[in-house]
Structure formats: C-alpha cells, structure tokens
Amino acid sequence: MDILLQRAAEEGDASAYTFLAGGEDVQETLDFEALDQRCRAIAVALQRLGAEGQRVLLYFPPGLDFLTAFLGCLYAGAVGVPTATSRPGRSSARLHSVIKDAEVSLVLTTRSASGPLRQHLEACGFPRDFPCLEVDALELGQAVEWKTPSIDGNSLAFLQYTSGSTSAPKGVMVTHQNLITNTRVIQTAFEQSPGITIVSWLPLFHDMGLIGTALDALTLGAHCVFMAPQDFLMKPVRWLQAISTYQAHTSGGPDFGYAFCANKIRPEQKQGLDLSSWKVAFNGAERVRPATVQKFAEAFADVGFDPKSMFPCYGLAEVTLYASGVRCSDEPLVTSFDAPALEAGTPRLATESSERCLELVSCGQAICDHDLAVLDPKTRTVLDDGTLGEVWVSGESVAQGYWKRPEESEATFGAWTSDGQGPYLRTGDLGFIHDGELYLTGRLKDLIISSGRNHHPEDIEKTVDSCHPAVRPGGVAAFAYEQDAEEKVGLLVEVSRDAFSADAPNPVTQEELVARIRAAVTADHQLKVNAVQIIRASTLPKTSSGKVQRHAARQCYLSGTVVPAI
Secondary structure (H helix, E strand, O other): OHHHHHHHHHOOOOEEEEEEEOOOEEEEEEEHHHHHHHHHHHHHHHHHOOOOOOEEEEEOOOOHHHHHHHHHHHHHOOEEEEEOOOOOOOOOHHHHHHHHHHOOOEEEEOHHHHHHHHHHHHHOOOOOOOOEEEHHHOOHHHHHHOOOOOOOOOOEEEEEEOOOOOOOOOEEEEEHHHHHHHHHHHHHHHOOOOOOEEEEOOOOOOHHHHHHHHHHHHHHOOEEEEEOHHHHHHOOHHHHHHHHHHOOOEEEEOHHHHHHHHHHOOHHHHOOOOOOOOOEEEEOOOOOOHHHHHHHHHHHHHHOOOHHHEEEEEEOHHHOOEEEEOOOOOOOOEEEEEHHHHHOOOOOEOOOOOOOEEEEEOOOEOOOOOEEEEEOOOOOOEOOOOOOEEEEEEOOOOOOOEOOOHHHHHHHHOEOOOOOOOOEEEEEEEEEEEOOEEEEEEEHHHOEEEOOEEEOHHHHHHHHHOOOOOEEEEEEEEEEEEEOOEEEEEEEEEEOOOOOOOOOOOOOOHHHHHHHHHHHHHHHHOOOOOEEEEEOOOOOOEOOOOOEOHHHHHHHHHHOOOOEOO
C-alpha cells in the first residue's frame, strides 16, 4: 500500500499495468495515479461494509479489475482471497470449499461475472443475498473518503489457496512483510531495475502470476503487460509477440509453457519477433526439463533469444513464491546423474560405465536471508551434500502457516532439525545439493517404490511423453496404487484429439500405443506398469498452474471416472 502511494505521488503518469484483449490489442492501461484512485475507491466501499480484517473473495475474469480489487483490499486492511472463476457447467466444489474455509464475508467481482457467480453461490447453498460488490460499478469520486487502515508488516495481506490435489485446498497466510521481502528477493535474483517492462500470461489468482509479475512490477516501479492465460493457450505466439513489442526484460512461466511454444509456433509465425531484450525467462512451478530448455533455445535463437536468459527457479506458495534460482547471465546448468544411484537415494555423477543416466536442471541457490537445507524426513537429520532428502527452507519470505490449521501449520512451518536448528518450512519436495546447486527430483508423497528402488513419477512421465507423438506433452500422470495387498503402478495418458485417426501424422492404434508405453517404461526404468488408461485431451487433473495432480489422477482411475479417448 505504501509503495503504491509513493509511486502515485512521484511517478503518477507512468504506466503501471496494461491488459491486452485477445492477447494482442491494448484494452486498457492504468498509470500509477489512476491505479491509486481506483484502489482507494474500492477500499472506501470495503471500509463502509466493515471489511477491515475480514476475508474478501476475489472473483474476476482476466483483466485489470482483479489487480485493483486485490490492492483495494490491502488499502482497506481486508484480507483478499484470490480464486479462479468457475466455468459454466463445471463443479463449484472448490469455490465452495474456499469460501467456507476462509470464512469469506463478501465477494468482489465485476458486473459481467456477478451473474454466473451468483449461480455458483446458489449451487453451493449460499443465500441469494450473499454480499457481492461490483468494482466496475463503483463511483471513483468516493476515493477522497479513504482512511489509512491500522496495519503493519505482520498484518495478514491475503490467503493464497494451494491448488491442492483434493477438494480441500489450504489457505497459506501471507503477510504484508512476506510480500515485500519476497518481491525484493525476486528483484535481486532477476537483477531487475526500475523502469523495465514485464510481460505475463500467467493467471493473477495464482502466486506466480500475482507476485512474480504483477506485484514484482509494482514494488520495483516497472510496467507490467499481461494477457489472459486462455489467449496464450489458444495462440502461444502471442506471448512472444508481446515480449517483442514491449521489449520486455522479464517474463516466464511453468516448463510446459516453453515446451508449448517450441512445439506449436510455426517458422512463419516467428517473422518480425525480436527477443533480444528478454534477459530473464524464469521457468518454475514444475520440474524444468533439459529437453525443454534446449528445444526452446534452439527454436528461438534466430529471433534473438539468448540461452543464458533461461532462468530455472524453485518456489512454492508456503514461501510466498520464490525460494531459489540460478545466477543471471549463466546458462542453465544441466547435469547428468547415474540413474540407479539416484533411485537408491545416493546421487552421483554419471560416468561412461553408468547403466542408465538421468539429466537434471539445477534450481540454483538461495539468496538474501533464504536458507536451504536437505534433511532425512524421518530423523530430521541434516544430510551431507549429494544425499537425497526433503528440502527445508527458512527466511523472512516463509508465510505464517495455513489458515485455521494450527497443528498442520506447526508441523509444516515450525519444523526443527534433530540438532535444534530452526524453525524451517518443510516443503515436501525431494532433492539434493551438488556443488552448491539444488536439484529437485519429485514430491515426497508421490514416490513410487518398487523392489526397494525409488522411482520419481516425473521421470516415468517424461519417458511416456517422448515415446510417441500422439501423447500430449505434459499430459501424463504416473502414480502408485494398492491392489490385492500389492503396490502397483498406473498411468493416465492424454492423447491428441486425432491420435487414432487414419489421417494423423503418425497413425497408431490404442493397443499399439499402450504396448509402446509399457515397453518404454520397462526399458528406461526396469519397472512394470500394471495399468495404462488412454484418456481424452484436457481431462487429466491439473492445478491452476498446470501441475499434474497425481493424487486426483489416482482417484479418478480407482473410481472409474476417467474420460476415455475413444
């Protein structure tokens, strides 16, 4: 709040945010002064309703209204609760869960979204008169009535609900100080300067889009240009065109976004692109794949993309966003490890005599006051470098815990090592440190254990991804399930819509594809796959940031609710 007030006073007519309608045309630009006025007007409306300290749901289609509403909550001392809009005909279970868990007292939305919202609220059992405030219908003149709320750095800023693999997501409690600290860490890591431009297609209700682009730009004094995620997914070249047009310094997203561009953007679409200004192409939220890094760099080298701009990083909502990353101006560090040794929990570099190898991309190091440690998750003993364990994090970016979950908060956010060091955040992520660099291998609870060996589902999914062109990139979930008192391995595999058509570029039958998948996993991992289900495109459970929800995928398989491809 104080930062925006300062920006409005000192840089009032400088552009703060620009939204591109359809991913290409400027729909609206707000300078810092206009942004401040809108935020004050929203804050006044909230203060009149006694919303200070209350949870306020933010329900918005893509656009500037979400940002003014989020910042308006900060101006009012209210606690914003970002959420995705629910599609017509889709279940409102998650929306219901978030509203109930957060004890939301009112909703901020727009005139266009309020009708569908009320339908969802009624479907969830909420009364017709549940308070909903349309921010685009407010009188801006009321901004003069704004009063500074009684908040400080320790005050709760918003609840970031984890995407979750079940219908019970958890609200991470993020303070004003957490936000200030983490954006400063990001700016240090990215070597950003005031006045740069940041481009984004990431959803603003998710931490990477909200903190990593929009709030990063605000606290830095940068111009943030963004588009709706769907506009990027419909035509991925729009992302690179915006970077080229606005000469962005920073932009990024999950690994699948880069793979999507490398696979979908045709040579003729690259004409006129200039990516030479792009200094930080951050890549996080899911495992960074060596093949993606290489393929993207090769695909766009001829339009100015510098391989050194690729910035693998590691973050999670529980640490506000950013936890570690590589050094700017260094090419991504890809290291080959001995696969059997890694499966045994003792990573070592691959040699010519290695039976199998696995390449991993470094997620860099912690900076500022962040500290990373790798521990044995059972004994809580700090492990030596080169030993696989659970990643723990400490620092001022670590959030305050989970909303209304004191026991789980204490276990996750208040962990201490066996020799009394702490408190740390237990991330639940598996990894190890090699030559001072963090390498991630998977999630602790997602491990597949077979014949005493650890198999990371991401590695199996990568094998299936590349075994045939019919498999959709990022459309594979590998998981363990129990049957007849034995642990078995299952796969859900999305295929392209024309995968089994005789006119497909690489025609294949479903039986042939399943056989090829089984053979590939056996060859690469010496692992028997017990169940393979080929499913329709875009039906694999994923989080809002595109992560595969393996727990939900397993539940779909066990309950028989998958959508077959044919």
